[in-house]
Amino acid sequence: MFARYLLLLVLTVIAVLMSAPSIMTVFTSLKPATELGDPAWFPPLAPTFEHYVRVWTEGGFGKYFGNTVLISAIDAVVMIFIASMAAYAMVFIDFPGKLLLKFVFLLGLMIPVTAIILPLYSTVRSFGLINSHLGVILADLALAVSVFVFMFTSYFVGIPKALHEAARIDGASEFQIYRRVVLPISAPVIVTTGLLEFMWSWNDLLLRLLLLPREDMRTLSVGLLNFQGTQTRDITALSAGTVIMAVPVVALFLIFQRHFVRGMTSGAVK
Amino acid sequence: MFSDTSSRLSKVLAPLLFLLPALAIYLTFAIYPTLSVVQYSFHDWDGISPDMEWVGLGNYLEMFDDRIFWEAFRNTFAWSAFIIVINVGLGLVIAAMLSRVWRARLILQTAIVLPVVLAPVTVATIWRWMYQPDGVINEAFRGVGLEALATPWLGSPDVVLFALAFAHSWSTIGLSVIIFLAGLQAVDEDLYDAAKVDGATTLQAFRHVTMPALRPVTAVVFILTLTASFKVFDIIWATTQGGPIRSSELLSTYMYKRGALENNYGYGAAIGVALLVIVSLATIIYMQIQEKKDA
Numbered sequence: 334m335f336a337r338y339l340l341l342l343v344l345t346v347i348a349v350l351m352s353a354p355s356i357m358t359v360f361t362s363l364k365p366a367t368e369l370g371d372p373a374w375f376p377p378l379a380p381t382f383e384h385y386v387r388v389w390t391e392g393g394f395g396k397y398f399g400n401t402v403l404i405s406a407i408d409a410v411v412m413i414f415i416a417s418m419a420a421y422a423m424v425f426i427d428f429p430g431k432l433l434l435k436f437v438f439l440l441g442l443m444i445p446v447t448a449i450i451l452p453l454y455s456t457v458r459s460f461g462l463i464n465s466h467l468g469v470i471l472a473d474l475a476l477a478v479s480v481f482v483f484m485f486t487s488y489f490v491g492i493p494k495a496l497h498e499a500a501r502i503d504g505a506s507e508f509q510i511y512r513r514v515v516l517p518i519s520a521p522v523i524v525t526t527g528l529l530e531f532m533w534s535w536n537d538l539l540l541r542l543l544l545l546p547r548e549d550m551r552t553l554s555v556g557l558l559n560f561q562g563t564q565t566r567d568i569t570a571l572s573a574g575t576v577i578m579a580v581p582v583v584a585l586f587l588i589f590q591r592h593f594v595r596g597m598t599s600g601a602v603k
Numbered sequence: 604m605f606s607d608t609s610s611r612l613s614k615v616l617a618p619l620l621f622l623l624p625a626l627a628i629y630l631t632f633a634i635y636p637t638l639s640v641v642q643y644s645f646h647d648w649d650g651i652s653p654d655m656e657w658v659g660l661g662n663y664l665e666m667f668d669d670r671i672f673w674e675a676f677r678n679t680f681a682w683s684a685f686i687i688v689i690n691v692g693l694g695l696v697i698a699a700m701l702s703r704v705w706r707a708r709l710i711l712q713t714a715i716v717l718p719v720v721l722a723p724v725t726v727a728t729i730w731r732w733m734y735q736p737d738g739v740i741n742e743a744f745r746g747v748g749l750e751a752l753a754t755p756w757l758g759s760p761d762v763v764l765f766a767l768a769f770a771h772s773w774s775t776i777g778l779s780v781i782i783f784l785a786g787l788q789a790v791d792e793d794l795y796d797a798a799k800v801d802g803a804t805t806l807q808a809f810r811h812v813t814m815p816a817l818r819p820v821t822a823v824v825f826i827l828t829l830t831a832s833f834k835v836f837d838i839i840w841a842t843t844q845g846g847p848i849r850s851s852e853l854l855s856t857y858m859y860k861r862g863a864l865e866n867n868y869g870y871g872a873a874i875g876v877a878l879l880v881i882v883s884l885a886t887i888i889y890m891q892i893q894e895k896k897d898a
Contacts (some may be wrong), residue, residue, distance in 0.1 A: 336805070340700055340703060340704065341704060341707065343700065344697075344700050344701065344704060344711050345711065347697060347711075347715065348710075348711045348714035348715055349714075351714055351715050351717075351718065351773070352714045352717070354718075354729050354730070354733060354773070355717070355718065355721075355729070357733075357739060358729050358732075361732075372739070372742060373733075373738075373739040373742070374739070414624070415624040415625040415628065416625060418621045418622070418624065418625065419621060419622050419624075419625035419626065421621055422617075422618040422621035422622050426617055426618045426621065428615070428618040434622070434626075437634070438629075439890075440634065440637070441629060441633055441634075442886060442890075443879075443882065443883040443886040443887070444633060444637050444879065444883075445830070445833065445834040445878055445879065445882045446834065447834050447836050447855040447858070447875075447878060448637075448640060448858075448875040448876070448878040448879040448882070449633075449636040449637050449639075449640050449875060449879070450859070450862075450863065450875075451640065451643060451650070451858075451862045451863060451868050451871050451872055451875065452635075452636035452637075452639035452640050452643060452872070453632065453636040454650075454863070455636075455639070455650065455868075456631065456632060456635060456636050456639070457632070471628055471631075471632050472632050474628050474629075474632075475628045475629050475631065475632030475633040476632070476633050478625050478628065478629050478633075479629070479633075482625065506617075507617045507621070508617075508620075511621070532720055535722065536720075536721070536722030536723065536724075536725075537722075537837075538722070538723065538724045538836075538837040538840070538841065539836050539837060539840075542840075543863065554722055554724045554837075557724050557725065557728060557841075558724055558840075558841050561727075561728055561731070561841065568732060571728060571732070572728075572732070574728075575725050575728045575729060578722060578724075578725050579721055579722070579725050582720045582721070582722075583717065583720060583721075585720075586717065586720045587713070590713065593720070594716075594781050597719070597778055597781060598778075598781055598782050598785055
């Protein structure tokens with residue numbers, strides 16, 4: 334019994350220490366100027382949203398937020414379609430060269446984005462897509478598609494072949510089977526794919542730093558980085574910006590925790 | 604006859620149409636740049652002019668003679684080693700403790716795993732603030748009378764790398780905990796009962812039942828942490844950019860500086876190839892372990 338309480342106590346201490354940095358950041362973002370002298374772990378006594386308003390309007394975070402939502406949402410939706418279609422072909426259609434193709438997709442799991450950013454920049458530039466959201470979206474999709482092709486493949490393998498055969502015999506085309514038979518029963522992997530790709534896209538800095546140098550194209554990650562350089566003394570604004578960037582992914586995580594956990598353990602290779 | 608050709612046509616076309624969107628994007632923006640990075644690494648190129656000058660192994664030879672490259676190389680390994688010790692060691696201990704708790708498990712687990720979804724640039728901003736000379740960490744040390752431990756964390760060449768590695772671990776250990784938890788759930792309950800009958804203590808059971816059963820999972824976490832830590836760029840760039848005096852310079856930040864900022868694409872690419880080789884090797888080992896586990 335004593336051991337059980339000790340265990341609970343130790344875990345509680347760890348959980349509190351793990352949450353402390355985030356909680357103190359939220360506290361700071363809500364403190365009026367008069368309370369800034371208080372220790373960081375003091376909650377705000379007269380909470381104010383003035384820093385959020387300032388960051389959102391003057392700091393440009395409203396615009397950056399819009400850019401980030403646009404890129405991440407398109408990334409997530411398009412990823413669901415291209416990865417599931419490719420996986421459908423890999424599982425349900427026979428064609429020559431399948432093994433080679435599997436190997437080519439496997440390569441994608443090994444390529445660290447960091448290692449190829451220089452030629453990636455040149456490639457995107459040769460398409461005239463620097464400072465275009467489309468350029469970042471295409472790069473995001475290319476660099477993560479392997480993970481999701483394999484995630485969909487391992488899910489589709491579990492679908493009884495008889496289901497596919499039956500639809501075939503009824504005269505359905507491959508595209509009809511994909512749309513009306515396979516996709517409707519793939520909700521779990523669709524949700525996981527959408528969530529993970531949205532989060533990766535939302536959080537990425539390197540590709541956005543490289544491919545979207547113009548101020549009005551910026552995402553939250555680049556905005557926060559630049560803000561840090563210019564506002565080192567203005568800790569309230571900085572923490573409000575941090576919270577703005579964190580809230581959407583934290584909210585998604587709390588709502589879909591089980592999907593996230595499953596996705597992150599199976600897609601952990603990236 | 605006609606229907607035969609058309610059905611054969613559709614047989615070829617169907618897989619092509621399904622694969623085309625993914626494959627076109629993937630080959631253009633992932634595979635082609637990967638092949639190019641190898642090509643660049645044999646050339647001198649500023650990234651803009653139409654001509655690349657072939658220099659053979661020149662960039663690699665320069666790399667092997669480059670003191671800063673080796674410093675970044677050593678830093679990257681030290682960085683990874685530190686993160687592996689924390690994420691694998693502490694990750695396993697936390698997961699083992701969590702697996703023995705039922706009530707309050709969800710809230711404890713959520714608090715520990717939550718930082719995983721935060722962006723590295725967010726993590727960087729939070730910890731840069733906490734690590735300031737008059738920041739909350741030094742305040743806490745002073746508050747409990749450990750004045751001697753207070754230090755300018757990101758300004759001191761001796762501790763900056765580990766201070767940042769600690770921040771990185773804070774935000775990634777949740778992933779190890781999740782994977783270990785899944786592994787722990789798969790350990791056969793009967794083994795624990797047998798150990799209990801034999802009079803084993805909880806610690807002995809952990810040492811002789813849990814740890815051997817978790818060996819494959821541990822290998823997975825090890826390699827994942829290794830590859831992830833080698834790819835790190837964002838958190839360093841958003842805090843010290845490799846400083847002070849290169850004490851937190853990693854291969855990724857050095858490559859970015861030489862390649863993208865100084866327009867020395869050939870040399871940057873050679874560093875990129877080094878990264879590519881290290882990470883690919885680790886990933887191949889990882890996949891081999893995964894396959895063995897599934898078989």
